[in-house]
Amino acid sequence: MMSADSQRASDGERWAGLIEAVAVRQDRSAFATLFEHFAPLVKTFMRRSGVTEASADELAQETLLMVWRKASVFDPSTAGAAAWIFTIARNLRIDAHRRGRRGGLTETSDVDAEFQVDESPGPDSRLAAAQAETRVRAALAELSEEQRRVLELSFYQEKAHGEIARILHIPLGTVKSRSRLAMNRLRNLLGEFS
Amino acid sequence: MTIHHHPFDEPLIGFAAGTLDLGQHVAVATHLTRCSRCRDVMHLMEHVGGAVLAGLSPTPMSSDAFARMEARLRQPVVHEVRCERPGSGALDDMPGLPAFVRLYSAAPWKWIAPGVRLRPIRLPAESDTRVFLLKSAPGTKMLEHTHTGTEMTCVLTGSFSHEAGQYGPGDFDLGDETVKHNVMVGPAEDCICLVAMRGELRLAGIIGTLIQPFIRL
DSSP states (O other), X not given: OOOHHHHHHHHHHHHHHHHHHHHHHOOHHHHHHHHHHHHHHHHHHXXXXXXXXXXXXXXXXXXXXXXXXXXXXXXXXXXXXXHHHHHHHHHHHHHHHHHHSTTOBSSOOOHHHHTOOOOSOSOOOOOOHHHHHHHHHHHXXXXXXXXXXXXXXXXXXXXXXXXXXXXXXXXXXXXXHHHHHHHHHHHHHHHHHO | OOOOXXXXXXXXXXXXXXXXXXXXXXXXXXXXXXXXXXXXXXXXXXHHHHHXXXXXXXOOOOTTHHHHXXXXXXXXXXXXXXXXXXXXXXTTTOTTOOHHHXXXXXXXXXXXXXXXXXXXXXOSBOOSSEEEEEEEOTTOBOOXXXXXXXXXXXXXXXXXXXXXXXXXXXXXXXXXXXXOBOOEEOSXXXXXXXXXXXXXXXXXXXXXXXXXXXXXX
């Protein structure tokens, strides 16, 4: 019997393998498995970000469509499958938000390009994805429920600490200290790699 | 060149989470292109995003979702035709800007005070934050000022200093209503910064009160 942790770690490898199968041979059944698992998670992510039910469904489909189209640029050495799919969903959410806003787009915007900041020369110390995924999960598991919640809420929408405090019914100072503790733990983790 | 001043964790998390206002995103991106240490933190936060996603409880998709999507897989990808933008190339000569920002259009430099010029950058989407380049002549002493909102500054060339230390290329400075700055530009060369400003800049003192209406930052 596998422990929950090693089960999840091998899950990560399995998802990466399925994405590669899509990249290499346009494997439809591998893609169906990815869709079945990730589309409902992305849909929840969109709902929590304040997107309507119908749009969340559309955006989840759109995210998986991008997984299909961009599978060949997925680099399992720098990004885990879940992290990669998260970034696709994140960028689509930004794009949809801009289109939906009053005034909308003033011209074509390229959200993907806005996240390309790895330009400077020199050794890139990005964590190896396989390690990072397992370690990040372990580090998150070590955080207290409250610290994790504060960190998690910052992923859904622009939540200033003040607003998170209001949602969780806790003082602003508590949000700040929880967030700081959570980040210190994660930064320590980063230190272990470099 | 060593970078001494980094963004706090909140903007880095916000960047990775994709929740920053576009103007602030541009300021943080400008720092990130120069700073591998903060890039590491940012990428770590993307992994956290992946873990958050993986840990969510699933919401059932609509019954025809997969079929609709599968039909789209067969369609050829239509690439949006990107026309040359009118202003594109305007920021090409500006060192230290992220590639995507160099494609934005920008207004001409305008004089705002002796030794100080400002160049607004036009963002491709609505933003509550104004982004501009600020060029100050060597030795310029900027007026004491406070803010009503958040101001993010990233140095592109040259240097400046204030109460919190010296700032050179790549350094990131955050100002808000609690900070009062007396900025002095370094003696060697022009200092060009990218500034993302939310709210209004308030110049302190009588001179500030007199010229404030004309600057309209």
